[in-house]
Amino acid sequence: MEDSKPLKDAWSDHSRLWENNIWVYPVISRRAEGLSIGINLNLDKICSFDCVYCQVDRKIPGPPQRVDIAAIQKELKLIIGEYESNGLASFTNFSQIDASKRQIKDIALSGDGEPTMIKEFTAVCKMLLEVQENYSQYNLKLTLITNSTLLNQKRVQEGLRYLTQKNGEIWAKLDAGSEEWFQKINISPYHLKHIQKNIEEAILQFPIRIQSMWCSYNGELPSSTEIDLYINRVQNIYFKNPKNFLGVQLYTVVRQTARPNVLSVPKEFMEHIAQLIQKEIPVNVKIYE
């Protein structure tokens, strides 16, 4: 069945504003397959990547911030309370969406920067485990969406132990096979080999899903050599611990990017990559266009 226009509009609208909340916002997420409660830990927009496809405009700096865990918890309860009373149907963006498509699925640490960079990361994960336990009737998943730069830090791993204790996942970004394309697309003081090592070590302990963005930048598409190198990286991660490898998500640009000249790739491009991955390893690959 065709997806409805309100549903498509909701997928492409990932506004981080809801009522008077500062940290917590609801989105209808294709990847979560329902309602996802997002937590933006980076009002300051700080990130260890500067991806060309990022939606966050860092020309306008974010306010200095102190992460207020009690305030985040309060905002979470407010949204879940609203969900329990009317399925968030009072939220204009969701009013046209069928109730079956706005079932609560997860709480995701994602936002205007890299969540693991905040010093309160461990305490936030601990609080989320409590929230997950308090609302156990929903079987909520806890998800960290990360660029993986800090997965090697002890305090981050401590947080991830809370986050993945019941039903938690790390969605790790891997957009390149070569350092050259990595620096073109992700722009970072870190090297790709550091990211690779962090993911390979993290998968020994935690469930990981690889998320890869494919786009053209300044008229250049990733080459076939680039794709081969990327697949090799995915394979190496998989073979470290197949049990913890949850799958691959391939996606492209759907929302306005902060930089110009970043264009989406056709679905066939991603289908080709999916086939190449599945030729090498028996993993689930999903495509989002």
Ligand code: SF4
């Ligand atoms: S890692 Fe995420 S938040 Fe950071 S620049 Fe890239 S897309 Fe933006």
